[in-house]
Amino acid sequence: LVLDGGAPWPVPGGRVSTLYLVRKEAAAAGVEALPLEPARAPGPPPPPTGQTELPLWRAASACDANEFPLALAAAVAGLQTPAAAEAVLRLESLGLVEPLDQARSRFRLSAAARAVAPLDHDSRLEQARQLIRAFSNWPTDPAFAAACLPQFESAFRWAESQAWEMAAEAGLRAMAYASAAGRGAETAAIARALRRSALFRLDKHVLERCERELAWIEGRAITAAGDAPPRQLALGFD
Numbered sequence: 001l002v003l004d005g006g007a008p009w010p011v012p013g014g015r016v017s018t019l020y021l022v023r024k025e026a027a028a029a030g031v032e033a034l035p036l037e038p039a040r041a042p043g044p045p046p047p048p049t050g051q052t053e054l055p056l057w058r059a060a061s062a063c064d065a066n067e068f069p070l071a072l073a074a075a076v077a078g079l080q081t082p083a084a085a086e087a088v089l090r091l092e093s094l095g096l097v098e099p100l101d102q103a104r105s106r107f108r109l110s111a112a113a114r115a116v117a118p119l120d121h122d123s124r125l126e127q128a129r130q131l132i133r134a135f136s137n138w139p140t141d142p143a144f145a146a147a148c149l150p151q152f153e154s155a156f157r158w159a160e161s162q163a164w165e166m167a168a169e170a171g172l173r174a175m176a177y178a179s180a181a182g183r184g185a186e187t188a189a190i191a192r193a194l195r196r197s198a199l200f201r202l203d204k205h206v207l208e209r210c211e212r213e214l215a216w217i218e219g220r221a222i223t224a225a226g227d228a229p230p231r232q233l234a235l236g237f238d
Contacts, residue, residue, distance in 0.1 A: 044116045045095040052087040061117035062124045064154045065109040069147040075130045128159045135173035160197045168206050
C-alpha cells in the first residue's frame with residue numbers, strides 16, 4: 001500500500017505494509033525513513049560509429065524529427081532495406097530513434113537525440129533529391145510518395161535558403177503529385193509556400209505554375225498581365 005502523505009493507517013485485526021510519501025520533517029516518530037536520491041537528467045545518447053549506423057543517423061537527422069519513413073532515410077543514406085533495418089535497430093538501442101508503428105516503417109528522433117542530431121549539409125541535399133525522385137515516380141510507388149509528402153515542408157524550408165533551383169523543383173514535383181493524388185489541402189499549401197518564395201526571387205516560371213494551380217483550386221480566373229498593379233511582377237498566361 002502506497003499513500004501520498006497522511007497519518008499511519010491502522011488496520012484492526014490485520015497487518016499491512018504501508019509506504020508513506022512525506023517530507024522528512026513530517027514523518028511520524030519511530031518510522032524508518034528511506035532517503036531518495038534527487039532525480040538526475042540522463043546524459044545525451046552516444047553517437048553511432050558503425051559503417052551503416054552512422055550514415056543512417058545522419059540521414060534520419062536530415063528528415064523531419066517528428067516522423068520520417070525508414071525507406072526515405074535509407075535512400076538518403078544509400079542503404080538497401082535489409083541493411084537499413086539492421087542499422088535502425090542499433091540506433092534504437094542507443095536511444096536515438098523510436099518506432100511509430102508496429103511495422104517499423106516510420107520512426108522519429110528521440111527527445112534526447114534531437115539536441116545532438118548532426119546538421120549535415122550533404123544529407124539534407126540528398127534528402128531533397130530523394131523527395132524529387134519520390135514525387136516524380138509516384139505512379140510506380142504511390143505509397144512511398146505519400147509517406148514522403150509530410151517531409152516536404154521541412155525539406156523545402158532548408159532548400160529554399162541553400163539551393164533555390166532544387167527547392168523549386170521539389171516544390172513543383174510535390175505540388176503535381178499532391179494534385180494528381182487528389183490531396184487538395186496539401187496542394188494548396190505547397191502552392192502558396194512555393195509562390196511566396198518564387199515571388200521573392202521573381203521566378204516567373206514557378207509563379208505561373210503556382211498561380212494556375214491555385215486558380216483551379218479556388219475556382220477563380222487567372223490574373224492577366226495587364227491587370228497587375230504597378231511595380232509588381234506581371235504574370236501573363238496564354
